[in-house]
Amino acid sequence: MSAYLQLEDRFRRAALLGDAEGILHWDMSTMMPEGSANGRGEQLAVLKRAGHEIITAPETESLLDEAAEATAGLDEWQQANLAEMRRNWIHANAVPGDLVEALSKAASSCEMEWRRARAENDFPGILPFLETVLTLVREVAAAKSQALDCSPYDALLDEYEPGGRCADIDVLFTDLRAFLPGFLERVRQHQASEPEILMPEGPFPVAAQRDLGLKLMAGAGFDFNRGRLDISLHPFCGGASEDVRITSRYDEDDFTQGLMGVMHETGHALYEFGLPGDRRYQPVGRARSMSLHESQSLLVEMQVCRSRAFLVSAAPLMRAAFAASGPAWEVDNLSRLYTRVRPGFIRVDADEVTYPAHVILRYDLERAMIGGDLLPADLPGAWNEGMQRLLGIVPKTDREGCLQDIHWFDGAWGYFPTYTLGAMSAAQIFASAKASDAGIVPAIEKGDFTPLMAWLRANIHSKGSLLSVPDLMQSATGAPLSTAAFKRHLEERYLGGKC
Amino acid sequence: MSAYLQLEDRFRRAALLGDAEGILHWDMSTMMPEGSANGRGEQLAVLKRAGHEIITAPETESLLDEAAEATAGLDEWQQANLAEMRRNWIHANAVPGDLVEALSKAASSCEMEWRRARAENDFPGILPFLETVLTLVREVAAAKSQALDCSPYDALLDEYEPGGRCADIDVLFTDLRAFLPGFLERVRQHQASEPEILMPEGPFPVAAQRDLGLKLMAGAGFDFNRGRLDISLHPFCGGASEDVRITSRYDEDDFTQGLMGVMHETGHALYEFGLPGDRRYQPVGRARSMSLHESQSLLVEMQVCRSRAFLVSAAPLMRAAFAASGPAWEVDNLSRLYTRVRPGFIRVDADEVTYPAHVILRYDLERAMIGGDLLPADLPGAWNEGMQRLLGIVPKTDREGCLQDIHWFDGAWGYFPTYTLGAMSAAQIFASAKASDAGIVPAIEKGDFTPLMAWLRANIHSKGSLLSVPDLMQSATGAPLSTAAFKRHLEERYLGGKC
Numbered sequence: 001m002s003a004y005l006q007l008e009d010r011f012r013r014a015a016l017l018g019d020a021e022g023i024l025h026w027d028m029s030t031m032m033p034e035g036s037a038n039g040r041g042e043q044l045a046v047l048k049r050a051g052h053e054i055i056t057a058p059e060t061e062s063l064l065d066e067a068a069e070a071t072a073g074l075d076e077w078q079q080a081n082l083a084e085m086r087r088n089w090i091h092a093n094a095v096p097g098d099l100v101e102a103l104s105k106a107a108s109s110c111e112m113e114w115r116r117a118r119a120e121n122d123f124p125g126i127l128p129f130l131e132t133v134l135t136l137v138r139e140v141a142a143a144k145s146q147a148l149d150c151s152p153y154d155a156l157l158d159e160y161e162p163g164g165r166c167a168d169i170d171v172l173f174t175d176l177r178a179f180l181p182g183f184l185e186r187v188r189q190h191q192a193s194e195p196e197i198l199m200p201e202g203p204f205p206v207a208a209q210r211d212l213g214l215k216l217m218a219g220a221g222f223d224f225n226r227g228r229l230d231i232s233l234h235p236f237c238g239g240a241s242e243d244v245r246i247t248s249r250y251d252e253d254d255f256t257q258g259l260m261g262v263m264h265e266t267g268h269a270l271y272e273f274g275l276p277g278d279r280r281y282q283p284v285g286r287a288r289s290m291s292l293h294e295s296q297s298l299l300v301e302m303q304v305c306r307s308r309a310f311l312v313s314a315a316p317l318m319r320a321a322f323a324a325s326g327p328a329w330e331v332d333n334l335s336r337l338y339t340r341v342r343p344g345f346i347r348v349d350a351d352e353v354t355y356p357a358h359v360i361l362r363y364d365l366e367r368a369m370i371g372g373d374l375l376p377a378d379l380p381g382a383w384n385e386g387m388q389r390l391l392g393i394v395p396k397t398d399r400e401g402c403l404q405d406i407h408w409f410d411g412a413w414g415y416f417p418t419y420t421l422g423a424m425s426a427a428q429i430f431a432s433a434k435a436s437d438a439g440i441v442p443a444i445e446k447g448d449f450t451p452l453m454a455w456l457r458a459n460i461h462s463k464g465s466l467l468s469v470p471d472l473m474q475s476a477t478g479a480p481l482s483t484a485a486f487k488r489h490l491e492e493r494y495l496g497g498k499c
Numbered sequence: 500m501s502a503y504l505q506l507e508d509r510f511r512r513a514a515l516l517g518d519a520e521g522i523l524h525w526d527m528s529t530m531m532p533e534g535s536a537n538g539r540g541e542q543l544a545v546l547k548r549a550g551h552e553i554i555t556a557p558e559t560e561s562l563l564d565e566a567a568e569a570t571a572g573l574d575e576w577q578q579a580n581l582a583e584m585r586r587n588w589i590h591a592n593a594v595p596g597d598l599v600e601a602l603s604k605a606a607s608s609c610e611m612e613w614r615r616a617r618a619e620n621d622f623p624g625i626l627p628f629l630e631t632v633l634t635l636v637r638e639v640a641a642a643k644s645q646a647l648d649c650s651p652y653d654a655l656l657d658e659y660e661p662g663g664r665c666a667d668i669d670v671l672f673t674d675l676r677a678f679l680p681g682f683l684e685r686v687r688q689h690q691a692s693e694p695e696i697l698m699p700e701g702p703f704p705v706a707a708q709r710d711l712g713l714k715l716m717a718g719a720g721f722d723f724n725r726g727r728l729d730i731s732l733h734p735f736c737g738g739a740s741e742d743v744r745i746t747s748r749y750d751e752d753d754f755t756q757g758l759m760g761v762m763h764e765t766g767h768a769l770y771e772f773g774l775p776g777d778r779r780y781q782p783v784g785r786a787r788s789m790s791l792h793e794s795q796s797l798l799v800e801m802q803v804c805r806s807r808a809f810l811v812s813a814a815p816l817m818r819a820a821f822a823a824s825g826p827a828w829e830v831d832n833l834s835r836l837y838t839r840v841r842p843g844f845i846r847v848d849a850d851e852v853t854y855p856a857h858v859i860l861r862y863d864l865e866r867a868m869i870g871g872d873l874l875p876a877d878l879p880g881a882w883n884e885g886m887q888r889l890l891g892i893v894p895k896t897d898r899e900g901c902l903q904d905i906h907w908f909d910g911a912w913g914y915f916p917t918y919t920l921g922a923m924s925a926a927q928i929f930a931s932a933k934a935s936d937a938g939i940v941p942a943i944e945k946g947d948f949t950p951l952m953a954w955l956r957a958n959i960h961s962k963g964s965l966l967s968v969p970d971l972m973q974s975a976t977g978a979p980l981s982t983a984a985f986k987r988h989l990e991e992r993y994l995g996g997k998c
Binding site for chain 2 (some may be wrong): 013016017020023026031032033034035036039041042043046047049050223224225226227228240241242243273281334436
């Protein structure tokens, strides 16, 4: 067997262990009894280590070298795959197996403790767990920084956003930092002159919310033969390559946020379903990056599902789901409700105008913590100060502040900026899609996602990791990622009357 | 680190991979969307292979040899653990990794196909899958037969029943083969003279059945902080060491069988919960054997939950669960219902008098198939012929015949005899428990399992795999396993008016 094919076998086994991890992590968040948390943490750590050992075995490096000498027989997908294998190897090889296992275990136990601490607003209780996780993450960052020849923070970011660097992100974020405060003020003035928003009145039983979500998921093309919808504390899209598990959470007094949560995760799931099946289990067959992943969830949630076009088709389904009627359920009101802008404490509930401020806050804070310039003990103060500066509001509790997100507690550092990169990418990609197929929006008005999904499949999903992030954006949209389409979208929707 | 401690680390990692497998298998049977079956099969195969590689790595053998030279510092648990490690190593090392992975994959896909084939009564459709599984199982049996110096069938049996051999089983089964037909006839005559059994009238909504099951599980001591109850096609007790997942299935026209299914699996779960926690993830900390495991499920289901004592406490809960009343719900009638003897087609629904015939049929057939004397294609005919001979009835469909059980289709060959060994062990163990603590039965009449569980914990559960199966039976009951207690139990319950 050629060196390349031997590598394919190795990476396939590692990917399958990763898939097993994905299902176990889904189970931990949705099904597992609490008392089993320790055991689950041990299982995940051993799995992570076993996958790490496959990639870092000395044979892998020799095979990578050997395959690099013999690329003549490889097609473009195989060559891209080989490059991705090397990238994965560099990441894995930089970190000793003991550290991989220790971080996995610390993250699992911190995540389980976070569930309690968040519910009980207990930052002091979670602090020692968070400190342990951060210490281990900083060790990982230092090791990868050397291997990748970049800053420790960039080395973490590179796991989620291959090739992503703060220097590039800062250019985009500086633009948003300058644009958003003034824009937010204009939107508030504009919305103050609009009719008052009526809240649909509940209660909205969880079962009915779930059924409505399932209907809209099906309409968007979610494949229930290869996926599920369940409930978890923090909504996510996880599971395995052929088995996409999304979750949401429901508020019986307000169905609107939970429903958009379902559609957000559905966007992630549709990307997974659309990846090239014949490259499954190979690095090149994976989603390109977390910003691209988020672009797909935000394209579905923000660009599509909060648009008037979508609400025209969804409003009757909403009314039917809750046997409701009246002015609060009219498309105009729902449209205003779903595009209402107002600063709030919770990132996942934020509108798209204030959302970047939530991300910028976390981006600043996690860079400072990775750099050693901010101690976890000082996080609540720094958080509240940042909220005051960026959005002019201060949460009364850490539950609504630095305890709200799972990321830092379960070890995902360097992930946050991908949300706003995703929002910008979503705007740019959707603009290209609409320009390329004038039938996309009229179909959405009928609840038909087919033309949109066909375009996304062809231009984003089916590409897997064949191209770099910038090359994929260039090929799909004809331009590098910039803030332009995102700002244009915001201006049209929030000031121009087009939503 | 000493050789022994290095071994502990290795076996711990293998056990954790096994736990991960357990959860993934549970998910496959309860939660997984059907279209994800292929991916799951691949995941399980890679996990199984990773665990196999840890045990068969050349270092493991050297460490086993080294540790065997230095047992002076080891306590009795560690020495027993070392012996179990050697046993596991012999089993694993006999089989090449490729075969392990191939069998795991074949079994997963055959199991998924079996779900369809069983529903559609399609033996011809499942036959090629079954043939593939059997071919691979026979390869495993041949390899292990050499390593263990026993027959191929004994080598398979030894996985489930360490030290178990057909020669010993045949002595016990021959006794039952002689005893049961005449006994069955006497029971039928005896029961013909009893009042007619009234069936409680449904429908019995699944949710209410589930709630009743949860109540009785809690009463028996099931720890919901470390376990769950769900639904699957074939009831089982699975999951992981600290995370015991049991399943049942429900018939809305008849709650009685589903409920006993729940209590049966609860018996398995209580064994798992009672294993020595400080030996968790070590071979010596595992359940001793499948016959012992089945002894615990049958002790709870057959010895306890079908007894009049238990029904005294359970009948009011049953009536409350379904808001029912009347003569069918009286303890006397329920007791007759739960001890009714009549030959039927389905093993898991069989009464304890006819159950051994179901096992003997499968034991005969699987030995013949492993020996090459019966081809899978001839299974339906051989099955029906055996049913006629052993129970005097012939199923009209394979669905009620050779398609009913999951075992052969998911690769568990050599497992069936442990059910009847378990039934005999249950009778012998429960008799000892009652003789040792006269408070056990009066407590059960009040729905209190505490004294029984205390005795089982002390004498069976907490021993893990410290002793061999015969030594454990001797230590717990003062005698080797025989048919005596089982026959005495049957005579007392079914002829003597004591139930």
